[in-house]
Amino acid sequence: xxxxxxxxxxxxxxxxxxxxxxxxxxxxxxxxxxxxxxxxxxxxxxxxxxxxxxxxxxxxxxxxxxxxxxxxxxxxxxxxxxxxxxxxxxxxxxxxxxxxxxxxxxxxxxxxxxxxxxxxxxxxxxxxxxxxxxxxxxxxxxxxxxxxxxxxxxxxxxxxxxxxxxxxxxxxxxxxxxxxxxxxxxxxxxxxxxxxxxxxxxxxxxxxxxxxxxxxxxxxxxxxxxxxxxxxxxxxxxxxxxxxxxxxxxxxxxxxxxxxxxxxxxxxxxxxxxxxxxxxxxxxxxxxxxxxxxxxxxxxxxxxxxxxxxxxxxxxxxxxxxxxxxxxxxxxxxxxxxxxxxxxxxxxxxxxxxxxxxxxxxxxxxxxxxxxxxxxxxxxxxxxxxxxxxxxxxxxxxxxxxxxxxxxxxxxxxxxxxxxxxxxxxxxxxxxxxxxxxxxxxxxxxxxxxxxxxxxxxxxxxxxxxxxxxxxxxxxxxxxxxxxxxxxxxxxxxxxxxxxxxxxxxxxxxxxxxxxxxxxxxxxxxxxxxxxxxxxxxxxxxxxxxxxxxxxxxxxxxxxxxxxxxxxxxxxxxxxxxxxxxxxxxxxxxxxxxxxxxxxxxxxxxxxxxxxxxxxxxxxxxxxxxxxxxxxxxxxxxxxxxxxxxxxxxxxxxxxxxxxxxxxxxxxxxxxxxxxxxxxxxxxxxxxxxxxxxxxxxxxxxxxx
Numbered sequence: 001x002x003x004x005x006x007x008x009x010x011x012x013x014x015x016x017x018x019x020x021x022x023x024x025x026x027x028x029x030x031x032x033x034x035x036x037x038x039x040x041x042x043x044x045x046x047x048x049x050x051x052x053x054x055x056x057x058x059x060x061x062x063x064x065x066x067x068x069x070x071x072x073x074x075x076x077x078x079x080x081x082x083x084x085x086x087x088x089x090x091x092x093x094x095x096x097x098x099x100x101x102x103x104x105x106x107x108x109x110x111x112x113x114x115x116x117x118x119x120x121x122x123x124x125x126x127x128x129x130x131x132x133x134x135x136x137x138x139x140x141x142x143x144x145x146x147x148x149x150x151x152x153x154x155x156x157x158x159x160x161x162x163x164x165x166x167x168x169x170x171x172x173x174x175x176x177x178x179x180x181x182x183x184x185x186x187x188x189x190x191x192x193x194x195x196x197x198x199x200x201x202x203x204x205x206x207x208x209x210x211x212x213x214x215x216x217x218x219x220x221x222x223x224x225x226x227x228x229x230x231x232x233x234x235x236x237x238x239x240x241x242x243x244x245x246x247x248x249x250x251x252x253x254x255x256x257x258x259x260x261x262x263x264x265x266x267x268x269x270x271x272x273x274x275x276x277x278x279x280x281x282x283x284x285x286x287x288x289x290x291x292x293x294x295x296x297x298x299x300x301x302x303x304x305x306x307x308x309x310x311x312x313x314x315x316x317x318x319x320x321x322x323x324x325x326x327x328x329x330x331x332x333x334x335x336x337x338x339x340x341x342x343x344x345x346x347x348x349x350x351x352x353x354x355x356x357x358x359x360x361x362x363x364x365x366x367x368x369x370x371x372x373x374x375x376x377x378x379x380x381x382x383x384x385x386x387x388x389x390x391x392x393x394x395x396x397x398x399x400x401x402x403x404x405x406x407x408x409x410x411x412x413x414x415x416x417x418x419x420x421x422x423x424x425x426x427x428x429x430x431x432x433x434x435x436x437x438x439x440x441x442x443x444x445x446x447x448x449x450x451x452x453x454x455x456x457x458x459x460x461x462x463x464x465x466x467x468x469x470x471x472x473x474x475x476x477x478x479x480x481x482x483x484x485x486x487x488x489x490x491x492x493x494x495x496x497x498x499x500x501x502x503x504x505x506x507x508x509x510x511x512x513x514x515x516x517x518x519x520x521x522x523x524x525x526x527x528x529x530x531x532x533x534x535x536x537x538x539x540x541x542x543x544x545x546x547x548x549x550x551x552x553x554x555x556x557x558x559x560x561x562x563x564x565x566x567x568x569x570x571x572x573x574x575x576x577x578x579x580x581x582x583x584x585x586x587x588x589x590x591x592x593x594x595x596x597x598x599x600x601x602x603x604x605x606x607x608x609x610x611x612x613x614x615x616x617x618x619x620x621x622x623x624x625x626x627x628x629x630x631x632x633x634x635x636x637x638x639x640x641x642x643x644x645x646x647x648x649x650x651x652x653x654x655x656x657x658x659x660x661x662x663x664x665x666x667x668x669x670x671x672x673x674x675x676x677x678x679x680x681x682x683x684x685x686x687x688x689x690x691x692x693x694x695x696x697x698x699x700x701x702x703x704x705x
Contacts, residue, residue, distance in 0.1 A: 004051055006126045007032045011048040013125050015075035016082055017133060020325040021294040024072035031129045049073060070287040076325045083116040091144050092381060103151050110148035117141055146177050158188040173205050176218050187225050195225050269330040269356035275321045276314050278442040281435030289319045292424055293408045294326055301401060301409045305416055306428035307566040308512030309468030312412040313389050315428060320387050320410060329382035332356060335389045339515045343392035346399050350375050372399045380404050394420045414516050415565050430579060436460035436470055443474030455485040462489055464580035468509040496584040513585055516565050527558045528567055532586035533599035534606050535661035538577040546609040547602045607666045610659045612639025614683045617648035656687050
């Protein structure tokens with residue numbers, strides 16, 4: 001098979017050595033050219049991909065062998081298609097065989113693994129990246145080779161090892177483990193003098209090349225050979241003792257069959273729940289999470305937080321499903337029920353994970369620390385993706401996260417667990433408008449929605465583009481083919497306004513949000529309801545302090561806490577707003593809990609504040625409203641003081657819509673009267689006719705003229 005130029009081979013090597021993981025175009029450019037990449041590098045790299053596809057042909061179903069994924073490429077591999085995968089599997093199986101008292105079987109597997117290396121790795125591939133990979137692969141091969149040679153010594157093949165190891169030592173003269181094996185092979189073959197010579201030779205070489213003495217393990221072997229130590233047994237080659245006078249190993253017991261409780265350590269768990277058939281949008285989030293979770297040389301952990309029902313778990317499962325081939329040793333999933341009254345027991349979750357890898361129940365320790373230790377041991381050397389949905393707290397999460405390079409994890413939660421280091425958190429918001437319409441079309445049918453585009457737009461706006469709310473609307477449309485989009489919108493609007501009781505299909509959605517509210521203390525729970533009482537689009541910290549009747553500093557802490565659990569959304573200007581369906585839920589809670597009187601009082605406080613502040617602002621821009629009627633009962637508060645006309649003008653621009661909304665709310669209230677509204681009429685007259693997109697000062701000047 002002609003694989004093209006050396007640069008094209010480098011691209012193929014990068015895809016193969018990532019073993020099914022995502023490789024971006026930028027990474028391919030770095031592999032081929034390094035820091036000296038030409039301006040045309042991206043285009044040329046894509047050309048190499050195109051040529052490689054033609055060479056490698058296509059797989060079943062006309063799917064390219066090299067798949068385009070999230071702005072990069074993926075080349076799936078298996079033990080049948082890539083020797084490196086098979087090599088790793090054989091070395092892992094050899095470890096298991098040796099633990100099960102089968103050194104001959106372990107040695108045979110390592111012999112087979114080493115035979116997979118035919119010549120030097122990446123021969124003919126140029127560049128610094130290829131050189132680094134050659135060095136890495138050489139070290140991997142040598143480690144397995146040393147393990148196999150040690151097993152051969154254990155099996156009594158002393159002469160064969162002494163003969164085989166000479167060329168290896170000549171090629172790697174500074175590798176002390178090889179020298180130790182060489183000394184042991186010569187000693188057990190009856191060539192004690194040559195074993196001494198090996199030690200003196202390596203001592204001279206290390207001193208000349210590095211200026212150091214041989215390490216403790218090699219020095220101990222030398223001393224024990226000098227003493228003709230009768231306890232120097234073949235097992236020594238496998239122990240790598242770290243200090244002098246290490247205790248001799250106990251006599252080997254008779255070979256035993258594998259314990260029945262270790263059922264199948266080669267099991268590959270596949271625990272991911274089914275991916276949503278109608279999964280919609282989130283392309284940028286999928287790209288970012290895919291890139292994060294496939295970073296080499298670390299244990300990446302992606303955290304997804306957001307409002308209840310916004311699709312955190314769905315996104316985690318979608319990304320994990322896309323990455324299954326890149327974690328060939330398994331995918332684990334646990335719903336930890338962190339928001340439930342009885343969260344999942346951490347110890348039991350660990351037991352389930354261990355059983356998934358073939359550990360029998362009778363082999364699993366009882367205590368949580370011991371199970372966690374066994375979990376880390378089982379995970380060592382594996383490439384596993386772990387999805388942890390809704391952990392209860394940081395301590396639970398620490399026990400369950402993988403700790404070895406090659407594995408990764410996705411965590412979803414209602415808040416960031418900031419005391420667990422190493423998690424890259426991302427906040428998932430509601431859909432974009434186009435994504436909202438797409439989801440509705442997938443649930444209820446595109447044709448039906450496209451004949452009423454304005455009604456569809458109003459419906460997705462009413463749902464605040466929240467995925468769970470959109471699914472409720474879509475399910476109702478699908479279940480009622482004779483209903484129009486407008487009718488479903490009216491029914492939902494009535495439920496949100498409290499005119500009718502919510503349908504039972506809303507209960508899971510409401511519960512997903514209220515589970516967070518129920519965890520708040522009394523002050524924050526009350527604030528969640530009261531801040532929703534006024535008819536305003538957004539809230540500044542100053543207006544929030546008025547609504548809550550609390551000091552500004554305390555109010556800002558409450559706003560931050562509600563933002564941390566996604567009940568409020570901040571903007572770049574420091575103002576806050578509700579997602580519409582969440583605001584409707586907060587108002588519904590006022591009715592349910594009988595706190596409408598406190599809500600009405602909060603609206604009156606804000607009305608007085610707005611009345612006083614608006615008067616001050618209009619006064620300073622040179623356009624005071626007409627004097628209020630002397631019978632006014634809606635007394636104005638002192639309100640904000642403004643330093644100059646520009647400051648007042650900016651405040652009016654931000655708050656105009658909110659002022660008018662609260663004025664209308666007061667006018668519709670049960671306690672309103674002509675006298676009560678007298679103070680508002682001049683303010684409304686000044687502000688009602690203004691273009692909300694322009695600064696009030698210039699428009700008011702035009703009105704006065």
